[in-house]
Amino acid sequence: MSGRIKVMIVDDSAVVRQSVRQILEREPGIEVIGAASDPVFALGHMQRQWPDVIVLDIEMPRMDGLTFLKKIMSERPTPVVICSSLAESGASATMQALASGAVAIITKPKLGVKQFLEDSSNDVVQAVKAAARANARRLAPRAPSAAPAPRLSAEAVISAAGLGSGASMLRTTERLVAIGTSTGGTQALEAVLRRMPATAAGIVIVQHMPERFTAMFAERLNSLCEIEVREARHGDRVIPGLALIAPGGKHMMLARSGAQYRVEVVDGPLINRHRPSVDVLFRSCAKFAGKNAVGVIMTGMGDDGARGLKEMHDAGSATIAEDESTCVVFGMPKEAIRLGAVDRVLPLDEIAAAILRASV
Known part of the structure; x- marks a missing residue:
């Protein structure tokens, strides 16, 4: 893609359409080519000029956003940013949207949406820019605050491996796997x-x-997988057959309790502009698991996790990165490879087998 990012906004709220348009049009690298109140109107416009990115609501008249998303992904895969309410039903629909190929989420409240979007203008812009970098071919369905935050490193949450008592705690037979993902990661994790x-x-x-x-x-994921998958709680043990996902808005770190691993779920500043941060998790794995861990970095924009994976690699962990050919966005893996943090670079369909071999 060259030139400005062409964006189509599809939302039945005139306030949302106007607010998102104003936010995006302040960016010189973005052009809003249209705004429609429902997918039927949007499709008519898009036949004349196809966008690079679609900002899409879920609940709309004539055709709901999920139906429209699935239609787009089956006919002409295009990066889609979901702009969704935090209502419980909306959250469920958003999960379906991610499974259907949406690459990012902008959450919005039911009340005060105009001010919320303005306050979150940087997030809106960054979501559109991240979506524009997505590999559209990887989006198709496959069979089963306004100012930027300061950029902090994992040091703001956890000290590096080798500083403190972590090195003396590595003698255990317990194995674990640490995975970090971002844009496109919902499908990759599944x-x-x-x-x-x-x-x-x-x-x-x-x-x-x-x-x-x-x-x-x-x-x-828990409903689809043989293993148990759930959102992590502070103090949860890391045990075979269980996958713990860091809660949104919290950092998750590995810790030791005797010969057992557990997780700590904590507050803290944005690290690499993220909370949770992959770097924080990976650094804690380097510090408390070392050679007993396998680190995996998959599709995502930016470089969160790259330095943490290098620390895991240097501590003796086996490390894996997703190959560019299957990434929605080859940002995080690319940076990890550049740093020399990766033992093996594999396409998505080979990663699970590699994890199993490395974690026995």
């Missing part, structure tokens, strides 16, 4: 976790996702 047997090593996961959506995402 592909990997559905191949995990009930006897698989314990898994800890950071997927960049807003608050309240991680619990429903975990519930959906």
Whole structure:
């Protein structure tokens, strides 16, 4: 894609259409080519000029957003950013949207939406820019505050491996797997976790996702997988056959309790502009698990997790990155490979088997 990012806004709220248009049009690299009150109007406009990114509501007249999303992904895959209410029904629909190929979520309240969107203008812009970088071919369905936050490193939450008592705690036979993903990660995680047997090593996961959506995402995966998948709680043990997903809005770190691993779910500043941060999780795994861990970094924009994976690699962990050919966005894996943090670079359909071999 060259030139400005062409965006189509599809939302039945005139306030949302106007607010999102104003936010995006302030960016010189973005052009709003249209705004429609429902998908039927949008399709007519898009036949004349196809967008690079669609910002899409879910509940709309004539054709709901999920139906429209599935139609787009089956006929002409295009990056879609969901702009959804935090209502429980909306959250469920958003999970379905992610499973159907949406690449990002913008959460919006039912009341005060105009001010909320203005306050979140940087998030809106960054979501559109991330979506524009997505590999549209990987989106098709496959068979089973306004100012940028300061960019902090994992040091703001956890000290590096080797500083403190972590190194003396590495003698244990317990194995674990740490996975970090962002844009496109919901589909990638499903592909990997559905191949995990009930006897698989314990898994800890950071997927960049807003608050309240991680619990429903975990519930959906739990219904599809042989292993148990759930949102992590502070103090949860990491045990075979269980995958713990960091809650949105919280950092998750590995810790030791005797010979056992557990997780700590904590508040803290944005790290690499994310909370949860993959770097925080990976650094804690380097510090407290070392050679007993497997680190995996998959599709995502930016570089969160790359330095943490390098620390895991240097501590003796086996490390895996998703190959560019299957990534929705080859940002995080690319940076990890550049840093020399990766032992193996594999396409998505080979990652689960590699995890199982490395974690025995």
